[in-house]
Amino acid sequence: MPVNALHPDQPAIQAAIIDLDGTMVDTLGDFDVALNDVLKDLGRPTVTRSDIERMVGKGSAHLIRSALLHGGLTSDEAAGVHAEAWTRYQAHYLAINGQHSAVFPGVVEGLTALRARGLPLACLTNKPLSFARPLLQAKGLAGFFSHVFGGDSFERTKPDPLPLLKTCEALGTPPAWTLMVGDSQNDGLAARAAGCPVVLVTYGYNHGDPIDQAPHDRLIVSLAELA
Structure with missing residues (x-):
């Protein structure tokens, strides 16, 4: 069996789980609008784009609450x-989903290389599934994935390991042989807790914190490096 480049004492990677926002698609423009x-x-x-960049990554409900708090509301007022806000956000987001976003350079090349090696791929994001599927379709990425799971697909979201463990079950591969590719500490923490090797991109959204401080086995500047 080929050597695993991340963990030479383990068998080669048998599947990969890829995050969406900040990893495959730059969606700050959609969030902004x-x-x-x-x-x-x-x-x-x-809020500004730089504000949004620090807020994204933990799901749409967290994003909305963060924006309301940033604007001066108390926790109780924001809850009220x-x-x-959520109902309006769904309508606004679905109306413009993908129109102000772009696929990061190297993404198609990286996904193509993984598929060429025969690896099944899953997209796992904290974005609601009703937003994630149309975005992947709009950006021509849907065909790479055998499974797509969103922030509302399971009882908990990343950084909890449950979504990764459930995605590994769907892929039919053990966590130790399933690579997680993401852009933030949410991905790194979830992967570590689930027992998955993890690669993080250096260009994504990590709540304003340096990405090298997040748990990872390797940092890459482009998904094309996965080739």
């Missing part, structure tokens, strides 16, 4: 308007 449209609807202060 949809989230600020919601805040304008509610008469709340808008969250249901309306």
Whole structure:
């Protein structure tokens, strides 16, 4: 069996799990438009792209709550308007999903190389599944994946290991032989807890923190390096 480049004492990687926002697609533009449209609807202060970059990664509910708190609401006040904000956010986001985003350089090359090696691939994101599937379709990436799971697919989201463990079950591969590719500490922490090797990209969204501080086995500047 070929040597595993990340862990030479283990068999080669048999499958890969790939994150979406910040790893495959630069979606800050979509978040910027949809989230600020919601805040304008509610008469709340808008947020900048740099603000959003620090807020994304833990799901849409967390993003909305963070933006409301950033605009000066208390936790109780934010909770009081969250249901309306979420309903508006769904409508705004689905209306523009993918229109203000772009696939990062090297993504198609990296995914193509993994598939050429016969590895089954799954996309696992904290983004709601109803947003993730259309985005992958719009960007021409859906065909690479045998499974797609969102932040509402399981009881918990990354950094909890449950989504990775469930995705490994779907892929039919042990966690130790299933590579996680992401862009943030959420991916690194979830992979470590699940027992998956993990590669992180250096260009994604990591809540404003240096990516080299997140758990990882390797850092890459492009998914093309996975070839």
